[in-house]
Amino acid sequence: MKKGLLGYYNYTVVLTYVGMLTAFMGILLVLNKNFSTAVVCLLVSGVCDMFDGKVAATKVRDHNEKCFGIQIDSLSDLVSFGIFPALFVYVFLDNEIAAGFIASFYVLAALIRLAYFNVLEEERQRQSTGLRTVYLGLPVTTIALLLPAVHIAYERGIFKNKLAYLVMLIFVMVGFVSPFEIKKPNALGKVGMIILGVLEVIGVLFLMGWDAV
Structure with missing residues (x-):
């Protein structure tokens, strides 16, 4: 019987936990229709996800710790880059049925992408100790840069129609489940x-005004 709290709480998972908690704060902001600050939370979650793997690689971990890291990272990503952006678009488009329909399938595509990634990653780690060099399908973290860009463009009048948000979700969710390779960023x-x-943060703070956040 494991003593203490279930799970792992060493420094290798701290960024993953921080990213998920930041995303959840963003969800609460969306529910209160504070969209600009929510966008900043999404960006922060994206930064946390970018470096959590690097931090984890600095520690020698046993098999269970590695498996836990894979699972907790994907579960966190589902909240941060699946549910959070989908809810953002749904609420921003005033709870329209079409927005809810597309947002639902966006979350499903993110779920499938992350689950399939877990399968491939566990297989890869059984065969190799090296670092991943390519991704299959569009990484879910892509939305952390795309959604803020679309939101700023809309608020500045570059996009006149909120349908731009739905087009973005459709484009990204198709990318999630498409079998093409993307080289991992150096x-x-x-x-x-x-x-x-x-x-993008500067765009929120200055182009949209300090009072926006």
């Missing part, structure tokens, strides 16, 4: 994504 690619994320 250090320079990650720096570029961080810079883009910072610019």
